[in-house]
Structures are given as structure tokens and as C-alpha cells.
Amino acid sequence: MAVSGGMKCVKYLVFIFNLLFWLAGLALIIIGIVVQVQLNHSVIIKNASSSGAPIVIIVVGAAIFIVAFFGCCGAWKENYCMVTTFAVLLTLIFLVEVAAAIAGFVFKDKINGLMDAAFRESMKTYNTDGEMKKAIDSIQQEFQCCGANSSADWAGFPPFNTTQKGSLPDSCCRNDTAGCGKDQAGSPSKDMYTQGCAAGIQVWINKNIQIVAGVAIGIAVFELFGIIFACCLMKGIRSGYEVM
Numbered sequence: 248m249a250v251s252g253g254m255k256c257v258k259y260l261v262f263i264f265n266l267l268f269w270l271a272g273l274a275l276i277i278i279g280i281v282v283q284v285q286l287n288h289s290v291i292i293k294n295a296s297s298s299g300a301p302i303v304i305i306v307v308g309a310a311i312f313i314v315a316f317f318g319c320c321g322a323w324k325e326n327y328c329m330v331t332t333f334a335v336l337l338t339l340i341f342l343v344e345v346a347a348a349i350a351g352f353v354f355k356d357k358i359n360g361l362m363d364a365a366f367r368e369s370m371k372t373y374n375t376d377g378e379m380k381k382a383i384d385s386i387q388q389e390f391q392c393c394g395a396n397s398s399a400d401w402a403g404f405p406p407f408n409t410t411q412k413g414s415l416p417d418s419c420c421r422n423d424t425a426g427c428g429k430d431q432a433g434s435p436s437k438d439m440y441t442q443g444c445a446a447g448i449q450v451w452i453n454k455n456i457q458i459v460a461g462v463a464i465g466i467a468v469f470e471l472f473g474i475i476f477a478c479c480l481m482k483g484i485r486s487g488y489e490v491m
Contacts, residue, residue: 265318275308
């Protein structure tokens with residue numbers, strides 16, 4: 248039985264929306280990986296709590312990527328089971344995103360504390376782990392910071408509380424050169440970074456969170472429309488219409 252033009256329109260809208268979902272899922276995966284790599288590079292990823300957000304973004308992106316397959320195939324083949332699966336999974340993803348957004352808002356004030364603790368933990372092996380030293384030096388230069396909360400933090404970690412007491416890592420210098428951090432711990436000169444890295448990374452997150460939030464809101468809007476159109480198509484298929 249032929250269907251009205253409205254149902255044909257719904258079919259193609261569901262198909263087009265799923266192409267957009269596919270691209271949205273890919274975008275989330277890329278964003279999640281970029282954030283994960285950035286945090287890993289900053290050694291903050293050593294703290295499992297801090298790595299939760301990018302992992303959720305990657306998982307949700309991968310889920311959308313897969314769910315879009317059901318939507319595209321279900322709409323094109325007019326398969327009631329696949330369209331229903333798509334609608335149910337998309338609704339679950341939407342609810343997970345809402346829950347993640349609420350959790351992020353509730354715990355946003357704890358992020359700085361988690362980063363501070365994670366960075367201090369990493370500082371303990373600065374003098375014994377070459378890779379950790381390289382990572383901390385890199386983050387201090389990249390984020391123009393020194394120590395976890397301030398440059399004074401280094402006074403409690405080797406070798407700056409033993410053989411190099413009174414000094415700071417050379418990576419705390421605005422111009423990183425050999426020996427530039429010597430005897431700078433007591434009263435750092437203007438050529439030294441004094442802001443803590445936990446605060447520096449927090450600034451970076453706050454600056455980029457608007458981009459992530461904007462992408463997430465845009466995807467959520469597409470998801471709502473996708474759920475609505477999928478439900479309409481399900482009703483049409485179930486009613487015995489032949490959507491061509």
C-alpha cells in the first residue's frame with residue numbers, strides 16, 4: 248500500500264539524520280581522543296577520576312557511530328526491528344549524555360583538587376623516572392606553570408629537597424635553559440613560572456569546555472529529532488505502509 252508524501256519525507260529524514268549522527272559520533276571520538284591525549288601528556292591521566300570525562304566522550308561517540316548504522320539501514324530497508332533498535336539505543340545514549348552533563352556540573356568544583364593530587368603524585372618520581380620527568384617538564388612549559396599548586400611545592404620533592412635544595416626544575420623557567428632554575432625556590436624571579444599546573448590545566452579545560460559543550464548540545468538536538476522521526480517511521484512501518 249502506497250504511503251503519503253509525509254511518510255516518505257520521514258523515511259529520508261531519518262536516513263539523513265543518521266548520516267549526521269555518524270559524523271557526530273566521529274566528531275565525539277576525535278574530541279575525546281584529543282582531550283585524552285592532552286591529559287595523558289600532562290600526566291593528569293594517572294588519576295582515574297580525571298580521565299573519566301574523555302573516556303565517556305569516546306564511548307558515547309563510538310556508540311553513536313554504531314547506532315547510526317541501525318538507523319541508516321533500518322530507514323533504507325524499512326525494517327521495523329532495526330528502526331526500533333535505533334530509537335531505543337539513541338534514547339539510552341541521550342539519557343547517558345544528560346546524566347554525564349549533570350555529573351560534570353555537580354563535580355566541576357572537585358576537578359582542581361583531583362588534578363592537584365595527581366600532579367603531586369607524579370612529582371614524587373620526577374627524580375627517578377625519566378619518562379615522568381620528561382612529561383612534567385613538557386607540561387610545565389606548555390601550560391607555563393610550576394609545581395602542583397605553586398612553585399613552592401617542589402621544595403618537598405627530590406632532588407629539590409636534597410642535593411638541589413633551593414632550586415627549581417629548569418622547565419619552570421620562561422626560557423628553559425640548563426641551570427636556569429638554580430637557587431630560584433626561595434624568591435623566584437620574574438623569569439620563572441610560579442602558578443601551579445593544576446590551575447593552569449583548569450584554565451585550559453575551562454577555555455575548551457565551551458567548544459565541547461557546544462558540540463554536545465548540537466548533537467543532543469539532532470538526537471531528539473532523530474528519536475522523534477524514528478518513532479514516526481516505526482508507526483508507519485507497523486501500520487503496514489510501504490515506504491518507498
